[in-house]
Amino acid sequence: xxxxxxxxxxxxxxxxxxxxxxxxxxxxxxxxxxxxxxxxxxxxxxxxxxxxxxxxxxxxxxxxxxxxxxxxxxxxxxxxxxxxxxxxxxxxxxxxxxxxxxxxxxxxxxxxxxxxxxxxxxxxxx
Numbered sequence: 001x002x003x004x005x006x007x008x009x010x011x012x013x014x015x016x017x018x019x020x021x022x023x024x025x026x027x028x029x030x031x032x033x034x035x036x037x038x039x040x041x042x043x044x045x046x047x048x049x050x051x052x053x054x055x056x057x058x059x060x061x062x063x064x065x066x067x068x069x070x071x072x073x074x075x076x077x078x079x080x081x082x083x084x085x086x087x088x089x090x091x092x093x094x095x096x097x098x099x100x101x102x103x104x105x106x107x108x109x110x111x112x113x114x115x116x117x118x119x120x121x122x123x124x125x126x
Contacts, residue, residue, distance in 0.1 A: 003116075004078075004115060004117035006093065006094065006117045008020040009121045009123075010122070010123070012085055012124055013125050014086055014124055014125065016085050016124075017084075020080040020093055021077050022095035023075075028074070028076050031099060033098050033101075035051070039092050040090060041091075045094075047060060048060050048067065048080070049069035050069065051078070060108065062088075067080060068080070068081040082122075088124075090124045093119055093122050095117045096110070097114070098112050098113040
């Protein structure tokens with residue numbers, strides 16, 4: 001299992017947009033679900049968005065309508081399009097993957113993911 005690699009983070013003004021990417025040779029494998037998580041200094045990691053093997057998506061309430069998770073299996077890439085960014089969106093954004101789980105746990109349950117990237121930093125200025 002190749003470790004996912006994130007990119008696309010950076011400094012953006014509040015109200016701006018960023019698109020994060022996550023690449024992995026496993027991304028196109030059947031049965032894998034993927035998620036984006038974030039962690040700010042001094043705060044616990046939180047799940048931001050998830051996408052399952054049927055391309056169903058789930059979002060953290062505070063990002064609904066602003067963030068979009070998607071995947072391109074041909075490019076073996078997972079994306080997180082972030083718009084109308086707020087200072088509270090800042091943090092290390094990490095992508096993660098999990099193998100097929102017959103119980104189909106919620107996509108925002110971080111404990112169910114087995115493979116994690118190192119993250120890409122997002123900073124939002126006021």
